[in-house]
Amino acid sequence: xxxxxxxxxxxxxxxxxxxxxxxxxxxxxxxxxxxxxxxxxxxxxxxxxxxxxxxxxxxxxxxxxxxxxxxxxxxxxxxxxxxxxxxxxxxxxxxxxxxxxxxxxxxxxxxxxxxxxxxxxxxxxxxxxxxxxxxxxxxxxxxxxxxxxxxxxxxxxxxxxxxxxxxxxxxxxxxxxxxxxxxxxxxxxxxxxxxxxxxxxxxxxxxxxxxxxxxxxxxxxxxxxxxxxxxxxxxxxxxxxxxxxxxxxxxxxxxxxxxxxxxxxxxxxxxxxxxxxxxxxxxxxxxxxxxxxxxxxxxxxxxxxxxxxxxxxxxxxxxxxxxxxxxxxxxxxxxx
Amino acid sequence: xxxxxxxxxxxxxxxxxxxxxxxxxxxxxxxxxxxxxxxxxxxxxxxxxxxxxxxxxxxxxxxxxxxxxxxxxxxxxxxxxxxxxxxxxxxxxxxxxxxxxxxxxxxxxxxxxxxxxxxxxxxxxxxxxxxxxxxxxxxxxxxxxxxxxxxxxxxxxxxxxxxxxxxxxxxxxxxxxxxxxxxxxxxxxxxxxxxxxxxxxxxxxxxxxxxxxxxxxxxxxxxxxxxxxxxxxxxxxxxxxxxxxxxxxxxxxxxxxxxxxxxxxxxxxxxxxxxxxxxxxxxxxxxxxxxxxxxxxxxxxxxxxxxxxxxxxxxxxxxxxxxxxxxxxxxxxxxxxxxxxxxxx
Numbered sequence: 001x002x003x004x005x006x007x008x009x010x011x012x013x014x015x016x017x018x019x020x021x022x023x024x025x026x027x028x029x030x031x032x033x034x035x036x037x038x039x040x041x042x043x044x045x046x047x048x049x050x051x052x053x054x055x056x057x058x059x060x061x062x063x064x065x066x067x068x069x070x071x072x073x074x075x076x077x078x079x080x081x082x083x084x085x086x087x088x089x090x091x092x093x094x095x096x097x098x099x100x101x102x103x104x105x106x107x108x109x110x111x112x113x114x115x116x117x118x119x120x121x122x123x124x125x126x127x128x129x130x131x132x133x134x135x136x137x138x139x140x141x142x143x144x145x146x147x148x149x150x151x152x153x154x155x156x157x158x159x160x161x162x163x164x165x166x167x168x169x170x171x172x173x174x175x176x177x178x179x180x181x182x183x184x185x186x187x188x189x190x191x192x193x194x195x196x197x198x199x200x201x202x203x204x205x206x207x208x209x210x211x212x213x214x215x216x217x218x219x220x221x222x223x224x225x226x227x228x229x230x231x232x233x234x235x236x237x238x239x240x241x242x243x244x245x246x247x248x249x250x251x252x253x254x255x256x257x258x259x260x261x262x263x264x265x266x267x268x269x270x271x272x273x274x275x276x277x278x279x280x281x282x283x284x285x286x287x288x289x290x291x292x293x294x295x296x297x298x299x300x301x302x303x304x305x306x307x308x309x310x311x312x313x314x315x316x317x318x319x320x321x322x323x324x325x326x327x328x329x330x331x332x333x334x335x336x
Numbered sequence: 337x338x339x340x341x342x343x344x345x346x347x348x349x350x351x352x353x354x355x356x357x358x359x360x361x362x363x364x365x366x367x368x369x370x371x372x373x374x375x376x377x378x379x380x381x382x383x384x385x386x387x388x389x390x391x392x393x394x395x396x397x398x399x400x401x402x403x404x405x406x407x408x409x410x411x412x413x414x415x416x417x418x419x420x421x422x423x424x425x426x427x428x429x430x431x432x433x434x435x436x437x438x439x440x441x442x443x444x445x446x447x448x449x450x451x452x453x454x455x456x457x458x459x460x461x462x463x464x465x466x467x468x469x470x471x472x473x474x475x476x477x478x479x480x481x482x483x484x485x486x487x488x489x490x491x492x493x494x495x496x497x498x499x500x501x502x503x504x505x506x507x508x509x510x511x512x513x514x515x516x517x518x519x520x521x522x523x524x525x526x527x528x529x530x531x532x533x534x535x536x537x538x539x540x541x542x543x544x545x546x547x548x549x550x551x552x553x554x555x556x557x558x559x560x561x562x563x564x565x566x567x568x569x570x571x572x573x574x575x576x577x578x579x580x581x582x583x584x585x586x587x588x589x590x591x592x593x594x595x596x597x598x599x600x601x602x603x604x605x606x607x608x609x610x611x612x613x614x615x616x617x618x619x620x621x622x623x624x625x626x627x628x629x630x631x632x633x634x635x636x637x638x639x640x641x642x643x644x645x646x647x648x649x650x651x652x653x654x655x656x657x658x659x660x661x662x663x664x665x666x667x668x669x670x671x672x673x674x675x676x677x678x679x680x681x
Binding site (some may be wrong): 195197198219222269277 | 395396510511512513540541542543544545546548549567568569570571572573574576593594597598607608609611612613614615616618622623624625626628629
């Protein structure tokens with residue numbers, strides 16, 4: 001791939017499970033992220049989808065440096081940022097910024113919008129001279145489609161969609177190359193969702209940003225992503241272009257996930273190929289042996305319990321898929 | 337399950353079984369707050385019959401949940417007050433009945449499923465106890481009988497190993513299982529009408545599919561009426577028979593499900609449909625509804641949607657508020673220019 005801005009190599013994050021209060025004894029690990037390899041090119045949007053508990057938010061935290069990986073590396077522009085320390089970490093983090101899910105709790109209610117967006121400049125004083133900060137903040141507020149005159153207002157004076165714009169302005173402050181969006185629209189109403197997604201789209205074209213877009217809503221991801229990775233229990237089970245994932249999915253989990261998304265078209269009712277999965281996601285503290293999806297999979301056979309399927313291109317899958325029995329099945333267009 | 341409970345179900349004086357299951361007429365609700373009077377519902381009318389699913393669809397703040405609370409009689413007063421209208425169950429205006437009689441209707445006749453099952457269930461009692469409580473209070477059963485019924489109910493909603501799980505606490509269940517417990521609880525006393533307020537919003541898609549198919553199956557079997565309150569146009573397309581679209585406390589469009597998606601008659605509905613990304617289509621730029629829903633203490637004059645509307649004319653900005661024009665039997669739209677919106681000549 002040309003011009004890779006971010007790459008993870010065998011990224012792993014385990015959270016220890018302990019028992020006892022004084023003499024904490026380790027009794028196991030929650031394997032939140034378990035060997036993730038992704039590459040992100042300049043100007044590209046990589047969507048990451050999965051259900052709650054699949055590790056997508058832990059992945060986001062690792063990438064922005066809010067958690068330290070247990071092992072593996074995160075390479076940004078050729079530098080492994082997980083191994084840096086002190087001043088070097090601070091500099092490296094500038095390049096990768098986060099837009100958070102909940103615009104109601106991710107903005108400090110006691111700070112004005114101007115102060116919120118200016119805060120990154122205070123933490124990184126070498127980015128802009130003191131005198132230029134105010135101008136930069138107004139530019140940013142304008143860029144995300146808010147009125148620069150509202151710079152002295154407080155977050156509670158804005159609606160959810162506007163607050164999310166403030167969050168985006170803050171993320172853009174240090175001119176990062178990579179923006180990580182962790183469920184940026186899931187707290188918003190549909191009419192507002194579209195506004196924020198279109199804004200993200202425009203900013204990407206204007207500024208040449210790369211996005212990692214984490215969401216549970218598959219239709220939102222389809223709209224915005226160039227490539228999509230599907231996660232299940234800490235692992236990527238399938239990755240490919242949006243056409244490959246949405247029109248030619250080969251992993252049974254992706255197929256089930258897609259078939260479960262309601263389509264706003266009543267004429268398809270009862271005609272869609274619906275795969276209703278049984279049961280819930282197993283605990284990541286004690287994932288099933290072999291393929292992690294096998295406990296809910298209708299294709300599962302003996303080999304699935306003994307041998308872990310690797311994420312690779314297979315005979316019947318033109319893009320990497322972690323299933324021994326990978327095979328294309330178009331679930332969203334299939335009608336009976 | 338429940339031949340017995342039907343017989344024991346107490347009845348409400350004045351009920352006519354020939355009357356429609358639920359009729360809401362010109363309902364008005366306001367919230368009296370320090371910031372002023374917020375008119376949450378401004379004259380909403382609709383009807384639900386046995387065996388059909390009516391979806392009430394709208395964004396947050398449009399008054400869809402308040403409508404449900406008013407029907408159930410669980411509106412927080414103060415600050416919420418019902419200031420007008422009727423809510424008739426089988427011909428009986430519930431708003432004129434005593435608290436005692438309304439209690440009788442709740443759970444027995446009209447039951448409700450809430451969005452967030454974790455906060456709707458009591459964390460300090462086992463789910464079995466909470467289910468059995470219904471039978472003890474409403475049917476005068478013993479603890480042991482109540483528990484037996486609780487197990488049957490958990491079985492009905494397909495919770496595996498119901499006999500063991502009945503003595504678990506709510507936190508020991510996953511989100512989907514908890515929602516199943518909620519459904520079991522709402523069905524316990526065989527209600528004729530089920531109000532589901534965003535029943536799957538807090539759940540993952542694969543679990544959402546499980547819960548919606550369970551609800552649809554149970555509704556079919558029992559020929560219940562159902563009011564599905566949601567903001568998700570996808571879920572509605574899969575289960576509803578008729579749809580009412582709400583905006584700023586009013587119903588702006590009513591239509592059968594097929595018509596509304598094929599040919600929306602109100603600009604708001606049309607804009608909503610164009611603003612949702614679809615999993616089966618790779619979208620271009622999404623069509624955005626500009627602006628924000630109005631503040632309910634200061635609803636614009638004329639049509640409440642006029643500041644955001646593409647079809648807006650001068651007539652929309654002044655009172656009178658557009659009435660629900662009947663376009664065809666079963667289809668109506670509160671837009672002066674519905675012909676233009678539909679593209680009819």
